[in-house]
Each structure stands twice: as structure tokens, then as C-alpha cells.
Amino acid sequence: MPLLSTDSLPGHRVTFGADQPLKLDSGITLAPYTIAYQTYGRLNEQRSNAILVCHALTGDQFVAETHPVTGRPGWWEAVVGPGKLIDTDRFFVICANVIGGCMGTTGPREINPATGKVFGTKFPVITIGDMVRAQARLLDHLGIEQLFCVIGGSMGGMQALEWASKFPKRVFAAVPIACATYHSAQNIAFHEVGRQAIMADPNWCSGNYIARGKNPTKGLAVARMAAHITYLSEAALTRKFGRRLQDRDMVTYGFDADFEVESYLRHQGITFVERFDANSYLYITRAMDYFDMEAEHGTVAKAFADTSVRFCVISFTSDWLFPTSESREIVHALNAAGANVSFVEIATDKGHDAFLLDEPEFHKTLGGFLDGCCEHRGLPRR
Amino acid sequence: MTATVRARADLRPDLQHIADMIAPNSRALDIGCGDGALLEYLVHAKQCDGRGVELSQTGVHACVSHGLSVIQGDADTDLEHYPDQAFDYVVLSQTLQATRQPHVVLSHLVRIGRHAIVSITNVGYWRTRLSLLIQGRMPIVGAPDHRWYDSPNIHLCTTRDFLDLCKELDFVVERGLSIDRRGSARQVTMIDRLANLRDEQGIFMLSRAKR
Numbered sequence: 001m002p003l004l005s006t007d008s009l010p011g012h013r014v015t016f017g018a019d020q021p022l023k024l025d026s027g028i029t030l031a032p033y034t035i036a037y038q039t040y041g042r043l044n045e046q047r048s049n050a051i052l053v054c055h056a057l058t059g060d061q062f063v064a065e066t067h068p069v070t071g072r073p074g075w076w077e078a079v080v081g082p083g084k085l086i087d088t089d090r091f092f093v094i095c096a097n098v099i100g101g102c103m104g105t106t107g108p109r110e111i112n113p114a115t116g117k118v119f120g121t122k123f124p125v126i127t128i129g130d131m132v133r134a135q136a137r138l139l140d141h142l143g144i145e146q147l148f149c150v151i152g153g154s155m156g157g158m159q160a161l162e163w164a165s166k167f168p169k170r171v172f173a174a175v176p177i178a179c180a181t182y183h184s185a186q187n188i189a190f191h192e193v194g195r196q197a198i199m200a201d202p203n204w205c206s207g208n209y210i211a212r213g214k215n216p217t218k219g220l221a222v223a224r225m226a227a228h229i230t231y232l233s234e235a236a237l238t239r240k241f242g243r244r245l246q247d248r249d250m251v252t253y254g255f256d257a258d259f260e261v262e263s264y265l266r267h268q269g270i271t272f273v274e275r276f277d278a279n280s281y282l283y284i285t286r287a288m289d290y291f292d293m294e295a296e297h298g299t300v301a302k303a304f305a306d307t308s309v310r311f312c313v314i315s316f317t318s319d320w321l322f323p324t325s326e327s328r329e330i331v332h333a334l335n336a337a338g339a340n341v342s343f344v345e346i347a348t349d350k351g352h353d354a355f356l357l358d359e360p361e362f363h364k365t366l367g368g369f370l371d372g373c374c375e376h377r378g379l380p381r382r
Numbered sequence: 383m384t385a386t387v388r389a390r391a392d393l394r395p396d397l398q399h400i401a402d403m404i405a406p407n408s409r410a411l412d413i414g415c416g417d418g419a420l421l422e423y424l425v426h427a428k429q430c431d432g433r434g435v436e437l438s439q440t441g442v443h444a445c446v447s448h449g450l451s452v453i454q455g456d457a458d459t460d461l462e463h464y465p466d467q468a469f470d471y472v473v474l475s476q477t478l479q480a481t482r483q484p485h486v487v488l489s490h491l492v493r494i495g496r497h498a499i500v501s502i503t504n505v506g507y508w509r510t511r512l513s514l515l516i517q518g519r520m521p522i523v524g525a526p527d528h529r530w531y532d533s534p535n536i537h538l539c540t541t542r543d544f545l546d547l548c549k550e551l552d553f554v555v556e557r558g559l560s561i562d563r564r565g566s567a568r569q570v571t572m573i574d575r576l577a578n579l580r581d582e583q584g585i586f587m588l589s590r591a592k593r
Contacts, residue, residue, distance in 0.1 A: 042479035312446065313453075331453050332463035340433070342446045347439060361439075364447045372449020 002180040003215065003277060004182040006104040009068055011061060013104060014141050022099070022134055025290075025299045028124040032113060033083070035138050036104025037061050038098035040080065041088035043144070049379055050144045051086055053095040054152030054159035058224075058276055058285050058378060061104040063095040064088065066188065075314065078358050088381030090380060091148065098159075099134045100284050102277035103294040109210060109277040119279075121207030126283060128155070128291045132162045136170070146170050148377060149370065153177040153355035154322065155284070158291050161330070165293065165303040167311035168186045173310040175366065177355045178319050180326035181293040181300045181333065186326045190230050191285040194223030198278045207279055220278040228268045232365040233318035237261060301331035307334075314355070314362065321352040342369055388532065392548030393423055395565030399585050400473055403557065404428060408470035411435070414456050418445035426449065430532040434468075435460060435549050458482045461490035469495050475501040475585075479524060487546060492553055492590040501585040504560075506540030506578040541570070541577055541584040548588060557587040 004234040013036050016022070021031035038061040043050060053063050053076065064080040066073060080086040080093055097105035108123035135166065139147070150163045150171050157179025164174040165249075182189075198204055201219025205212045229237075241261040243252065248258065257263040311334055315327035324345045334341040346362045348354045354362065371381045393401060397420045404410055405430040412421045415434030418441070424430040434452035436442045445452035453460070458481050459476065472495030474487070479502065481487045489497035503524040510521045520530040523538055534545075539547075541560065548555055558570040560577035561584070570577040570584065577584070 028449025225539075328455075332460070333454070335453070335463045336465055337466065339469055340431075340451050341453060342451050343455070344442050344446055345439065345454050352470070362444060364445055370450055372446075372451075375449060379506075 001221050002370060003102070003109070003275070006110070008103070009036065011036055011104070013037075014138060016137055016141075020137065022130065022137070024130045025127040026125050030099070030106065030124060033099065033105065033106040033134070034110075035096050035099075035106075035134060036101075037094060037138060038063065038065070039095075039142075040064050040093040041091050043092040043142075047091065047144055048146070048148060048377060050092045050094060050139075050142075050147050052139070052147050052150045052163070053080060053086070053093060054131075054135075054150065054163075055095060055098065056152070056155035056156050057156040057227075057288065058272070058281075059156070060101065061095045061097045062103075064093065067275070070271065075356060075372055078356065079363065079366070085363055085370065086151070088382070094138070094142070094144075096135055096138055097124075098131040098284065098287075100131070100280060100287060102280035105134075106279070108207075108279035108283055114257055116208045118208075120210065121279060121282075123279070123283060125286055125290075129166065129289050130160045131287065132159055132166060135159070135163075136167055136185050139170070142235070146267065148379065149173040149175060149373065152179075154179055154352065155288050157322075158288065160300060161293065161303075162291075163307045164307060165297075168192055168304075168307045168309055171309050171314070172377055173200040173369075175312045175331065175369065176327075177314045177315065178316055178322045178327075178328075178352055181291075181303075182295070183289050183291050184326070187230075188289045190227065190321075192256050193226050193288055195282050195285060197222040197226065198281060201278075204278060207282075209278070215273070216278045217273040219265075220273045220281060223278075223281060223300060224272040224276075225265045225269045230321045231351055231353040233320065233349055235272050235318060235349035239349065240264075276313070299336075300329070301336035304339055305335055305338040307337060307339050309339065310373055312366070313341060313343040313366065315343075315345045316350070316352070316354040316359075316362075317345060317347045317353040318349045319354065393419060394587065396468065396501050396561055396583055397475060398422070399559055399561065399567050400475055400501060401428070403433065403497075403499055403585075403587055404430065404471050404473075408432065409433075409468070410471040410473060411469045412473045412475070413491075414474060414480070415445060415450075415452060416441050418448060418450045418452060420473065420475065421445065421450050421452070422448065456552075457487050461487065461494065464490075464494045466493055467496055469496070469497055469535075471495055471497050473499045475499075476503065476524060478502055479538045481537060484537050484539075485551060488547070488553070488588070489551060492588055495590065497556065500544075500588060500590045501583060502541070502544050503535075504541045504578065504582060504584055505538045506542060507582045508579050509582075511534070542575070544584065544586070548586070552591045553588045554591055555586055556589055559585040559586065587591070 038359040157176035198219040201216035205214035246263040313325040429451035
């Protein structure tokens with residue numbers, strides 16, 4: 001079943017024409033292109049209270065409202081909203097679907113204006129740097145010179161780091177959560193498994209499934225299932241499911257979902273394909289794989305030389321996708337650069353996904369950091 | 383939740399002595415900053431650009447949620463990444479005895495900071511000596527909630543030991559304060575044997591020898 005058209009999605013769009021092309025890291029120029037984004041709260045008179053929330057691999061711009069496709073709560077409603085930590089009564093919150101995404105921003109599922117056909121795998125390979133450059137254009141469009149804060153977890157954290165590195169004057173504070181300055185070999189390996197699962201689905205049709213009226217949902221679901229395991233932890237899986245059986249008293253000696261954990265993963269796969277485009281998954285995983293600040297700058301410290309950005313780096317003890325050791329590397333590089341940095345490792349068994357969940361210690365830390373930054377920036381505190 | 387500036391009177395006496403050694407508007411790094419009492423004072427009362435390093439999660443949480451710039455880290459492993467002379471002052475208060483390699487840590491302090499301020503608990507204090515002599519049991523120094531086998535303090539020393547090490551490492555001891563039980567301070571010099579017996583704590587400002 002094909003995905004619903006993005007035309008009907010709520011929220012804002014801005015299209016940058018041929019006169020404002022986006023020069024991609026690959027050397028290719030993208031024009032025109034559209035960014036779909038959501039905003040919450042009001043920009044103050046000084047235009048100093050904007051927070052850019054960067055979404056993760058499979059996130060989107062619907063950060064703090066009911067998702068228009070799934071009907072589920074926004075992906076970070078635990079943190080963003082009126083009276084929440086990222087208080088939309090005080091801050092102007094922006095969240096944009098990344099370049100290469102599938103929720104209205106230009107990506108492989110949209111029409112290539114040059115050919116009148118769906119981009120598919122003709123879409124250029126994009127990078128974290130490209131995503132951030134496109135977001136900078138969006139800020140220009142919104143008339144925001146400097147963000148109060150750029151924040152994100154996982155791939156969103158990579159974007160926060162990239163923002164601070166490439167546009168230090170446009171960022172007052174940055175909060176990279178559960179991320180790293182590079183994608184590790186293990187993470188690239190997991191992404192490759194996901195991509196191969198998609199490409200092995202006969203409905204992928206070499207990337208042309210939309211034109212053929214097909215959708216590689218089986219492959220995409222397997223990709224999601226494999227990835228989802230990496231977002232949790234062994235302890236969390238054991239706590240949530242153990243070896244419990246799904247609606248039965250004994251194993252069936254077959255390949256049905258006997259175990260609760262199997263049923264859960266299948267559900268994750270099935271619901272994911274209703275809202276996500278398989279080619280987008282290929283492109284965005286690639287963007288993460290290519291991220292490597294050391295390769296780009298020589299040392300990570302050079303990427304942040306003389307930065308005035310205030311950083312708060314946060315990691316989670318049970319995150320094995322972006323382990324604390326990788327956050328510590330960020331901190332060491334920032335220390336070497338003389339940056340103003342706070343770093344907290346939160347004890348939790350919830351794995352990588354802990355940043356999306358209700359983790360009181362995490363929220364306390366984040367709230368305190370933002371309060372401190374408000375004081376320095378002359379914004380009202382909680 | 384608002385970060386209240388701790389009043390001067392609220393600072394632990396040894397921390398107040400350290401704070402008094404630090405010039406306003408300077409850059410200071412507090413290693414083993416605990417709940418951030420000194421750091422908060424330096425930032426708010428002395429307008430310092432203050433940063434901290436703290437091992438315990440509760441300490442780091444307390445600091446960061448009060449808006450202080452503190453990283454969760456370890457004096458033994460996280461100092462090598464700081465560039466030379468990055469701070470005007472590097473403070474290590476009541477932490478040296480808990481490090482695995484005090485001499486290495488001290489060398490980093492004078493490398494990272496133009497001045498290093500180190501406070502130690504003096505095991506040569508007469509009450510400590512007497513308690514060992516009379517009771518025949520390992521004195522519990524600097525960690526009253528612990529026993530000898532679970533104390534974090536693995537490298538305790540006397541004031542005299544400490545000053546000997548400074549000499550060995552070729553540090554300049556710019557200032558020395560010896561703190562008695564009531565918290566009042568006296569200047570000490572390299573050769574002050576009496577302070578080693580009389581006073582419970584020592585605070586020293588060190589720097590790297592000019593070459």
C-alpha cells in the first residue's frame with residue numbers, strides 16, 4: 001500500500017527556488033527544494049527565544065502534537081509543550097523535517113521538478129551538513145539570526161553538533177543528546193542490514209516502487225525491527241518481555257510470534273511502514289553513516305575552535321548504540337577547544353530511546369541547563 | 383526552581399579560604415566540585431568563568447541543574463584533554479587523596495592552570511596521630527561515613543609529605559595556608575613542621591616552575 005500523500009499534512013512549508021539552490025556536500029546542487037516544518041509558541045520581540053529541535057532518523061516535524069498519520073502523541077511531547085521543559089509558553093520552538101525526509105520536505109518520495117517524476121534513488125545523497133545548511137535557510141526565512149538553543153537526540157544530536165560547528169555565531173547553546181561526532185563501525189553495520197533488507201524486498205523495484213504502485217513494506221519493516229533492538233537494551237527487553245509467551249500457554253512448535261518480544265517487534269515494523277518511506281530510510285541512514293567531524297576537521301577540537309556556544313552533552317548508561325564513551329569523546333574535544341561544556345551520564349536501563357522517554361534525572365538536568373542559559377541570555381527562567 | 387546564590391557564610395570554611403585566593407573575573411576550573419558550592423560562589427560572587435569536574439552523578443546533577451557548567455569526569459582520566467594554561471586557577475579541594483595517581487594529577491593541575499589550588503587533609507594532625515597511637519586503629523580521615531576498607535581516600539598524606547612531593551615535582555609553592563579545627567588559617571612555609579602537627583588541613587597555591 002502506498003504512503004499517504006504529504007500534500008494533506010498540516011504545518012508550514014517554505015520553498016526555496018532556483019535562485020536559492022542548496023549546495024550539497026556531494027557536489028550536487030539541489031533546487032528548488034521545500035522544507036516542511038512546525039512551530040510552537042511565539043518568537044519574542046528580540047527574536048532571542050527560538051529553540052530548534054532536530055529530529056532523529058525516523059522522527060519528523062510533529063514534535064509536540066498528535067501525529068497526523070499515526071494519531072499518536074508527538075515524538076517529544078514528554079519534553080516540548082506548554083509548561084514543559086522546552087516550554088512553548090516561553091520559547092519559540094521550530095522543528096523541521098530533514099532534507100531527504102518523507103513528511104513534506106524535499107526527499108526521494110517527492111517529484112523531481114526536472115523530470116516530473118518521483119526522485120526515488122535519483123535523489124542526491126545527503127549529509128548531516130546538508131540537513132543543517134537547509135535548516136539555516138529556514139531560519140533566514142523566519143528572520144532568526146541566532147538560536148537560543150539547538151537540541152536533539154541521536155541523529156538530532158549530530159545536527160546539534162554540526163550546527164554549533166558550522167554556525168557558532170547563530171547558536172547560543174547546544175544540547176547534543178545520545179550521539180557522537182562520528183557513526184561507529186557497529187552503527188554503520190546495523191544501518192547496512194536495514195538497507196539490505198529494504199533492497200532485498202522485490203517491491204523495492206530498484207527504488208522505483210512509487211511509480212510502480214508498490215511499497216517495500218516487508219523490507220522496511222525488517223529494517224525497523226532490527227534497528228529497534230538497537231534502541232533498547234537487554235535489560236529493558238528482559239524487563240518488558242522476558243521470555244513471556246504472546247497470548248498462549250506454550251510454544252507452538254512453529255514460526256508464529258510465540259514470544260511477546262516477537263509480537264512487539266512485528267508491531268513496531270508494521271506501524272512504521274504506515275508513516276515512513278523506504279527510500280528515505282536509505283538516504284537518512286547514509287547521512288548518519290557519513291557523519292565524521294574528525295575526518296572533516298582533522299581533530300574534533302578544531303571543529304569547535306574558539307566556540308562561544310554553551311554545550312550540554314547528555315548520555316545514557318544503557319545506550320549501546322551511542323555509548324557514553326562516545327559522548328565523553330565529544331566532551332574531551334570540547335574541553336580541548338576550551339568550550340563551556342556540561343556533561344551528564346544518566347543512569348537508566350532504557351537504552352538509546354531513553355532520551356524520548358520520561359526520565360526524571362534527564363529532565364532535571366536539561367531543565368537546569370536551559371535555566372542557566374536563560375539567565376545568561378537574559379530570558380525569563382522557569 | 384531558581385539557583386540561589388549561596389551566602390558567603392554558607393561556604394565551608396576551607397572553600398571560603400580557597401575562594402579568597404581567586405581573583406574576580408578569572409577563569410577557574412574546580413575538579414571534584416561536589417554539589418558546586420564553591421563554583422556557584424565563584425560564578426555569582428566573583429563573576430568568574432567557572433567550570434567543574436565531578437565524579438558522582440548526584441553531584442553533577444546538582445551542579446548542572448543549578449546552571450553550572452560541570453562535566454561528569456574523573457581527575458585521573460579526564461585532565462589530559464585540557465590544553466595548557468587554559469584556566470587562571472585550577473582547584474582540587476579535598477580530592478587529591480581519592481585519586482589513583484596524585485603526582486600525575488598535580489602535574490596536570492599546574493599545566494592546565496596558571497595557578498593550582500590544592501587542599502588536603504593533614505594526616506599528621508596531632509589528633510589523628512594520637513588516635514592511632516591510643517586506639518591502634520586506622521584513623522578515618524576526610525571520609526567520616528566510611529571505614530578503612532571502603533573509604534574513597536586511598537592516597538592520604540601529611541602536609542609535610544605533600545610539600546615534599548611539590549618539591550620533587552619542581553612546583554613553586556606560591557602560598558600555603560594551614561587550617562585549624564575552627565577553620566581559621568595561618569600562612570605556612572615549606573619548613574613549617576609545627577603546622578604539620580597542629581593543623582587539620584592545608585591549602586596550597588602551586589604553579590609550574592619557570593623554565
